[in-house]
Amino acid sequence: MSNDPGLRRLALGTLLGAFPGAQAPAWAVDLVAEGMAGHLLFGYNIVDRDQVAALTAGLHAARDGVLIAIDEEGGDVTRLAHRLGSPYPGNAALGALGDPAITRRVYRTIGAELDQLGLNLNLAPTVDVNTADDNPIIGTRSFGADPQLVAAHTAAAVLGLQSARVAACAKHFPGHGATLADSHLELPTVDISVDELRGRELPPFAAAVEAGAKSIMSAHIRVPTLTGDAPATFSKAVLVDLLRTELGFTGVVVTDALEMLGAARYAGSTQAGAVLALAAGADLLCIGADVDEKLTLACVDEIVTAVQDGRLPLARLEEAVARVQALSDWTRQGDRTDREEPGLGYPAALSAVRVEGSVDRSSAPLIVQLESESSIAAGRVPWGLGPHVNGTEQIRVVAEQAAPDELRTRAGIRPIVVVGRNVHRLPGARNLVDALAATHPVTVVEMGWPSSWRPTGARAFITTWGASHANGRAAAETLGLAA
Structure with missing residues (x-):
C-alpha cells in the first residue's frame, strides 16, 4: 500500500468502484471518505427504492460530492428494474418511434428517478450506430443504424438526463456498433478507415458533445488505423487526438469496465489497465462489477507506483482528478426541473x-x-x-x-x-x-x-x-x- 498520502488520494480520485450486496461495506464507505471518486451500482445492489435511497444516502454522508453511478439505459439494460424489467422502451424502440422529443422526455423521467434515489451519474445513453445485425452486445441498446437519426436522439437523451442534474455518459467511443464480438469476452476489431469512422460512428458523439454531455465512455475495441493492436481505452490517438482535439470534448472520459477481457487481457491485469487508461487520457476508471477491497487497493497502488516510476506523469493524474472533481461539482449545482412522467414508457413502447x-x-x-x-x-x-x-x-x-x-x-x-x-x-x-x-x-x-x-x-x-x-x-x- 502506498505510503504517499497525497498520491494515494489522487489515485483514489480517479476510481469508480463497486461492491457486492444491498449495503455498502465499511471499506467502500471508508475509501469514499478518503477521496475515492465513487461507486457504480449493479442489479445485485438493488432491492427496492427505499433500500437504494438509504444506500446512496450513506455514501453521500461519507463525502459530499461522491459520484454514484448506474447503468440505467431503459429497455433491455436496467438495474433499478432488474427484477421485473424496465417500464421504459430502450433506444431501438425510441429510434423506431422517431420523435426526439419523446426520447428527451423518457430520459428526463429516468433522470428524475435517479436523482430522487441519490444517483448522479448515468452510464447512458448508448449512442453506437448499430450497423451489424448480429452485434452481440449493442443491438437494441442503439437508437438505430443511421448516424444522423442516432445523433438526433443522442442529443435528446443527453439533454433529458442532464435536466435532472444527472450526468449523462455517451458510450462507447469511438463506436461499438459494427462489432461482431463482445468486449466483455474478447477485443473486437472495427477495421475501417478514419474517414469511415468520421462519417458513420462519430456523428452521435459529436452531437453528445454539442449537447453538453458531461462524460463519454471509451470502448474496449480495436480500430487498427488509430489504435494499432490496443483497445481504444488505451489509445491517446482516440481519447485525446480524436475526442478532445477534433471533437472538442472537455468533460470526463470514463472507461468501460477495466476487468472486461477486451481490456484486461491486453493490459495483463485490471490494475495495469488502470495505468494505461490514465496515460492515454481517461479520467474516471470504471473498475468493473466483480470488485472487492483488494482489487480496488491494487488499482490505487499501481497508479501510485506508475507515477513514482515515471510511467504516468503526475500532471496527467492531477488533470484527471480535476475533471472528475468538476463533474462532482456540477451534480451539486443548479435547479432540477419538475419533469417526471412515470407512465410515459408504455404508450411510447406501443407506438414503436x-x-x-x-x-x-x-x-x-x-x-x-x-x-x-x-x-x-x-x-x-x-x-x-x-x-x-x-x-x-x-x-x-x-x-x-x-x-x-x-x-x-x-x-x-x-x-x-x-x-x-x-x-x-x-x-x-x-x-x-x-x-x-x-x-x-x-x-x-x-x-x-x-x-x-x-x-x-x-x-x-x-x-x-x-x-x-x-x-x-x-x-x-x-x-x-x-x-
Whole structure:
C-alpha cells in the first residue's frame, strides 16, 4: 500500500468502484471518505427504492460530492428494474418511434428517478450506430443504424438526463456498433478507415458533445488505423487526438469496465489497465462489477507506483482528478426541473411497434417463447409476454431442441405466436418457425434487433425493438391479448 498520502488520494480520485450486496461495506464507505471518486451500482445492489435511497444516502454522508453511478439505459439494460424489467422502451424502440422529443422526455423521467434515489451519474445513453445485425452486445441498446437519426436522439437523451442534474455518459467511443464480438469476452476489431469512422460512428458523439454531455465512455475495441493492436481505452490517438482535439470534448472520459477481457487481457491485469487508461487520457476508471477491497487497493497502488516510476506523469493524474472533481461539482449545482412522467414508457413502447402482415385476433393462440441467453451488459432480466397476457397458454422452448410435431399437437386448432430475441440467429429457430408456419397460422414477435430475415409462410412479423417490461406489454396489446 502506498505510503504517499497525497498520491494515494489522487489515485483514489480517479476510481469508480463497486461492491457486492444491498449495503455498502465499511471499506467502500471508508475509501469514499478518503477521496475515492465513487461507486457504480449493479442489479445485485438493488432491492427496492427505499433500500437504494438509504444506500446512496450513506455514501453521500461519507463525502459530499461522491459520484454514484448506474447503468440505467431503459429497455433491455436496467438495474433499478432488474427484477421485473424496465417500464421504459430502450433506444431501438425510441429510434423506431422517431420523435426526439419523446426520447428527451423518457430520459428526463429516468433522470428524475435517479436523482430522487441519490444517483448522479448515468452510464447512458448508448449512442453506437448499430450497423451489424448480429452485434452481440449493442443491438437494441442503439437508437438505430443511421448516424444522423442516432445523433438526433443522442442529443435528446443527453439533454433529458442532464435536466435532472444527472450526468449523462455517451458510450462507447469511438463506436461499438459494427462489432461482431463482445468486449466483455474478447477485443473486437472495427477495421475501417478514419474517414469511415468520421462519417458513420462519430456523428452521435459529436452531437453528445454539442449537447453538453458531461462524460463519454471509451470502448474496449480495436480500430487498427488509430489504435494499432490496443483497445481504444488505451489509445491517446482516440481519447485525446480524436475526442478532445477534433471533437472538442472537455468533460470526463470514463472507461468501460477495466476487468472486461477486451481490456484486461491486453493490459495483463485490471490494475495495469488502470495505468494505461490514465496515460492515454481517461479520467474516471470504471473498475468493473466483480470488485472487492483488494482489487480496488491494487488499482490505487499501481497508479501510485506508475507515477513514482515515471510511467504516468503526475500532471496527467492531477488533470484527471480535476475533471472528475468538476463533474462532482456540477451534480451539486443548479435547479432540477419538475419533469417526471412515470407512465410515459408504455404508450411510447406501443407506438414503436411495427407490424408486417396481418395479426389474427380471432382466437387465443399458443405462445411459444424461444429461450435465449442474455447479454452480459443486460444481465438476467425477465422478458417476453409473461405477465402481460390474459391467461393465454405460454411455454418456453429451446429452438434447436423443440419438436414441431409436439408443438402442433399442443396448439391443436389454435394459432401459434413465436416470441424471441434475435430470432434469426438462434440455433434452429428459423427452421422451427418455418415448420410451424407450414401447418398453422404463425405470428413471430421479434423482441431483439431484427435482421432482413422473414419466415416463410408466417401470417405476421411484429417488431418491438426491445424486450423491456414496456415492450412486452406493447406486444401483448398489439396481439389483442393484454390482460
